[in-house]
Amino acid sequence: MPRIAILVETSLASGRQILAGISHFLKQRNDISVFHHSGQLGQMHPDSLIDWQGDGIIARVVDASVAKLLIETGLPTVDVLGNVPDCGFPLVKTNNDTIGSIVAEHFIQNGFHHFGLIGLGKENWSLEREAAFFKSANEISTTPHSLHLKSTDSEIVHISHSLAAIRDWLPKLPKPIGVLVTSDQFAPLLFQAAHELELRIPEDISIVGVDNDAPYCDLCRPALSSVDPNHEEVGYQAARLLEGLLTGAVTHPQNITVRPHMIHLRRSSSFLAVNDPQLSKAMEFIRIKACKGISVDEIAQHCGLSRSVLQRRFRSQINRSVGDCILNEKLTRAKELIYAGNLSMNHIAELSGLNSQEYMSQVFRKHLHQSPKEFKARLPHTFSTHSAQIE
Structure with missing residues (x-):
């Protein structure tokens, strides 16, 4: 049974999320022994491995001295921090x-x-x-x-x-x-x-x-x-990479970056940095009403402005059209609903004001360069290999 050590702190969410990703990968294998103890980043030191006999290491390499000690172990090591870019370890990190x-x-x-x-x-x-x-x-x-x-x-x-x-x-x-x-x-x-x-x-x-x-x-x-930042995917990909190094499936490891979520x-x-009370009122109205369906004329009437004046103020002060702001609010809501999980894409499209799954897919591809299903696949606990990019 392969034995791996994990030198990742648990005092912050980033470390705990990396551990969650590693744990998820190991559950899929059930044939790897793990050594780990909790603590702060500075306490997760190679000296803690003095009495440990193992095969590989996943570590947040905080500085050159830690990198040197890990190199001296002679064991395959995957870095999940990137503080010492020239240490020679395969690296998995957030983008x-x-x-x-x-x-x-x-x-x-x-x-x-x-x-x-x-x-x-x-x-x-x-x-x-x-x-x-x-x-x-x-x-x-x-x-x-x-x-x-x-x-x-x-x-x-x-x-x-x-x-x-x-x-x-x-x-x-x-x-x-x-x-x-x-x-x-x-x-x-x-x-x-x-x-x-x-x-x-x-x-x-x-x-x-x-x-x-x-x-x-x-x-x-x-x-x-x-x-x-999607640290769970970092942990998952690091465990996947280390297994490949131990089995010989990976012979030329490269750095991997993981896309953040949202x-x-x-x-x-939540504040809009504009010195125009009517424009602030319009943006607040959009935030509340966009997903339920509003028109530019309704927004202009709510703010006491003509449609043309409203459009000019949006362009001059925030460099976006009224329609862009409405669509951005709908897209943000759709992403939140996908992140929450358990809703069908059709229902999400309806609740976010994008009306249909087909139109929602068009909006996602244009603005996020991915479909709603691809966006969902990159969320926590899905551990999609597609959210990792080789450098």
């Missing part, structure tokens, strides 16, 4: 470029012209999300506003340091601003600093995190919007 881009797109669609980020300055995954975020945001603003915390800032002894840094940073930002937090674990500190400074969320600072870590998202007031939109990023 951080896509994560950064979709958050920037969300803020742009909400009319923001200023963009900020809180991340970790020495973590590749965070820096990749940052680069993609500001690259996409550069279409609107060329001035990035970033704050790099230390990797240890999530530890209790350093919380006061990072809170002070955030408190000093926030007053310097233009308002309103959309801020990406590259890991949900730092979001409560941002919320605390904003509340202390009497800054409004989301009116002054609109916030989106990454990991969709429910405890962190729900602890924030208002609740935190967050991207689901932004789970909550109140922290």
Whole structure:
């Protein structure tokens, strides 16, 4: 029976989700022995394997020293972090470029012209999300506003340091601003600093995190919007890859990136950054009524504007037509319903206002470059091999 060790922390949702993906793969095999103990990322160290005799390892390789120790074991190892890109291990990781881009797109669609980020300055995954975020945001603003915390800032002894840094940073930002937090674990500190400074969320600072870590998202007031990076698929693909290395089925492993799912939109990023009360009223009306069926004329009447004036204001202030905004609301609702599961595609099309499965499929293919069924296949617990992309 093959014996594998898993060096993945359990203190954060990302690690637990990777473990869930590995577990799902192992349930399909039932012939692999696993060594793992819970703990924080820094505690998941190769030294814990001193008395262990095994065949392969799945690990979040945090730095070069850990990579060196893993190399010295001589065992096939799959990295699920990507902090040491030149270590030579096969790598399975989230698509951080896509994560950064979709958050920037969300803020742009909400009319923001200023963009900020809180991340970790020495973590590749965070820096990749940052680069993609500001690259996409550069279409609107060329001035990035970033704050790099230390990797240890999530530890209790350093919380006061990072809170002070955030408190000093926030007053310097233009308002309103959309801020990406590259890991949900730092979001409560941002919320605390904003509340202390009497800054409004989301009116002054609109916030989106990454990991969709429910405890962190729900602890924030208002609740935190967050991207689901699809870490479970990372774990599943890593276990699949390691099995291939152990059996000889994989002889030339390549890096694999896993597409994220979606932004789970909550109140922290619900604000539309427009200085036009009638336009804000129109967007709120669209959010409430789009899936039930509304026309541009109904929206214009609700806001006390002519149809032509309404269209011009949408184009000039948020660079989208009224129809685009209505369709985006329907598409977002359809994705949420698919994510919730258990509904037929016809029912989802009806509830989201897309009316038919055929039209919904057209909308998905045009805007997401995949069918609704393909979108569903890439959601958690499906572990579709198609959601992994070889580099």
